[in-house]
Amino acid sequence: MIELSGLTKRYGEKVAVNNLSFTVRPGIVTGFLGPNGAGKSTTMRMVLGLDHPTAGDVRIDGRHYQELKDPLTYIGALLEAKAWHGGRSAYNHLLCLAQSNGIPDARVREVLETVGLTAVARKKTKGFSMGMGQRLGIAAALLGDPRILMFDEPVNGLDPEGIHWIRNLMKSLAAQGRTVFVSSHLMSEMALTADHLVVIGQGRLLADTSMADFIARNSRAYVRVRSPQRERLLDLLHAEGVTPVEAGDGALEVDGATSERIGELAARHQIVLHELSTQQASLEEAFMQLTAESVEYHAHTGQAPAPPPEPQQAWGEGWRRN
Incomplete structure (x- = not known):
C-alpha cells in the first residue's frame, strides 16, 4: 500500500x-492520470525518495522509502x-541490482524470461530498442x-504484442493481491487496464474514484434510437x-430514459427499431472534460476555442474541485 x-x-x-492525499490499495490496478x-512524475519520485517533499508525507506499507531494507x-x-x-549486458545490469539488494542470482534469469529478453540477456544494453x-x-x-x-x-515503445503482455501482467500482479500503480497518457490502454483512477491537475487532486464512476460523472450518457x-x-x-434530441443522421438521442424502457415502449406500440443503443463517453472524453481547466500547455489549431465545460453539480466522496 502507498x-x-x-x-x-x-x-x-x-x-x-499541492497537498496531495490519497491511498493506492492492493488487489487492483490504480491508474494515475493528469x-x-x-x-505525476514528481509525485512518483517522492514515493521513491528521489525527491524530498516540501511538506506532507508518503509511506510504503507504513514506512518511508529510506527506512526500507x-x-x-x-x-x-x-x-x-x-x-x-x-x-x-541486460543480465549484468540485473545481477548488480540483485546482489545489492540481497536477491538470489537465480531470480535474474527468471525475470529475463518473464519479460522476454532471455535471447538478448548477454547483449550490451546500448543497442537495445526503446521497447x-x-x-x-x-x-x-x-x-x-x-x-x-x-x-x-x-x-512506451512496445509493439501491440508487448502492450497486450504488459496489460495482462499488471492485471495478474493485482490479482495476486499486489499494489499496482501505473501512470500513462494512453487513455485507451488505461481504460482496459485500470480498476481505479487517481487524477491530478496542476498538482492538485481532482478525482480518486473507480473507472466506471469517473466516466459516469464526467460525461453524458444517452440512448440512441433510430426507426423508420x-x-x-x-x-x-x-x-x-x-x-x-435529433441527431444529424436521422437518429434520436434520448436523455432521461433507459434503452430497456424505450425498447419496451416501442414494442407495446409495434414500432420498428433499427437501432437502440446506450452511448457513453470514453475515458479520454471524460478525462478531457475534467481536466480542461488544468491543462498547462495548450496547442493552437487555428479553430475557435471550444466553450468551457459545464461545472459539476455534485461530487462524491474522494472528489475535489481544482
Whole structure:
C-alpha cells in the first residue's frame, strides 16, 4: 500500500505538487492520470525518495522509502526506461541490482524470461530498442518479487504484442493481491487496464474514484434510437414526458430514459427499431472534460476555442474541485 498525506513539492515559486492525499490499495490496478506538467512524475519520485517533499508525507506499507531494507523486495518501479549503463549486458545490469539488494542470482534469469529478453540477456544494453529498454526496466521492477509495483508510462515503445503482455501482467500482479500503480497518457490502454483512477491537475487532486464512476460523472450518457417510424416514435416519446434530441443522421438521442424502457415502449406500440443503443463517453472524453481547466500547455489549431465545460453539480466522496 502507498499512502500520501498532504504531499507538497515546491521548486522556488513553482508548486509542482499541492497537498496531495490519497491511498493506492492492493488487489487492483490504480491508474494515475493528469495533463503534462500536472505533477505525476514528481509525485512518483517522492514515493521513491528521489525527491524530498516540501511538506506532507508518503509511506510504503507504513514506512518511508529510506527506512526500507533491501527496497526492491518491497517496491519495484519503472520511472525511466534507460536508467542503466549502456556498456553492461541486460543480465549484468540485473545481477548488480540483485546482489545489492540481497536477491538470489537465480531470480535474474527468471525475470529475463518473464519479460522476454532471455535471447538478448548477454547483449550490451546500448543497442537495445526503446521497447527492449521498457522490458528491461520492467524486469528490474519485478526483480525483488515486491508487493508494490509502480510504472510510469510502461507501454512506451512496445509493439501491440508487448502492450497486450504488459496489460495482462499488471492485471495478474493485482490479482495476486499486489499494489499496482501505473501512470500513462494512453487513455485507451488505461481504460482496459485500470480498476481505479487517481487524477491530478496542476498538482492538485481532482478525482480518486473507480473507472466506471469517473466516466459516469464526467460525461453524458444517452440512448440512441433510430426507426423508420420516426415521427410516430417522436410523438410517443413526447407523450411519455421524454424530449429527444435529433441527431444529424436521422437518429434520436434520448436523455432521461433507459434503452430497456424505450425498447419496451416501442414494442407495446409495434414500432420498428433499427437501432437502440446506450452511448457513453470514453475515458479520454471524460478525462478531457475534467481536466480542461488544468491543462498547462495548450496547442493552437487555428479553430475557435471550444466553450468551457459545464461545472459539476455534485461530487462524491474522494472528489475535489481544482
